[in-house]
Amino acid sequence: SADDAHDLGVTSMEFSPVLEKSAVETCYNLATCGNDGYLRAWKLISGRQNRLTIKNETFAHDGNAMCVSFNVKGDLVSTAGGDKKVKLWSYPDFTNLRVFSGFDRYVTCCCFTRDGAAVLGASRLALKAWRIVEARETDSDSEEMENSA
Numbered sequence: 001s002a003d004d005a006h007d008l009g010v011t012s013m014e015f016s017p018v019l020e021k022s023a024v025e026t027c028y029n030l031a032t033c034g035n036d037g038y039l040r041a042w043k044l045i046s047g048r049q050n051r052l053t054i055k056n057e058t059f060a061h062d063g064n065a066m067c068v069s070f071n072v073k074g075d076l077v078s079t080a081g082g083d084k085k086v087k088l089w090s091y092p093d094f095t096n097l098r099v100f101s102g103f104d105r106y107v108t109c110c111c112f113t114r115d116g117a118a119v120l121g122a123s124r125l126a127l128k129a130w131r132i133v134e135a136r137e138t139d140s141d142s143e144e145m146e147n148s149a
Contacts, residue, residue, distance in 0.1 A: 107123050
């Protein structure tokens with residue numbers, strides 16, 4: 001339930017850019033992650049009766065999952081975690097598509113570029129970016145972009 005969304009607390013949440021509207025209600029998709037290491041998909045229905053339900057969940061990161069971010073199409077999410085990795089997931093089924101590593105410390109945040117062509121992750125001292133050619137293809141279709149910082 002929403003009262004116990006994540007053991008030890010929610011660390012990040014973001015609404016999908018995709019929503020469904022009807023004459024009487026609006027359905028929003030939400031992704032959350034927490035200190036329990038889980039990534040969860042939620043459905044929020046706003047209308048005559050408001051309902052928030054879990055659609056799916058997966059164990060995303062050893063330690064804690066610190067950040068979640070949707071791409072512009074709403075069909076991918078990225079997560080960042082205490083295991084020093086950024087992960088790419090399909091949404092809402094949470095198939096793990098890619099694991100990006102190379103950080104020396106835990107990764108505190110992640111995001112997509114506005115055009116969805118790259119995913120970025122940041123730790124205390126490093127910012128890394130990877131191009132995403134086609135998210136559902138093999139890992140050889142991504143490459144780390146040069147750090148400019």
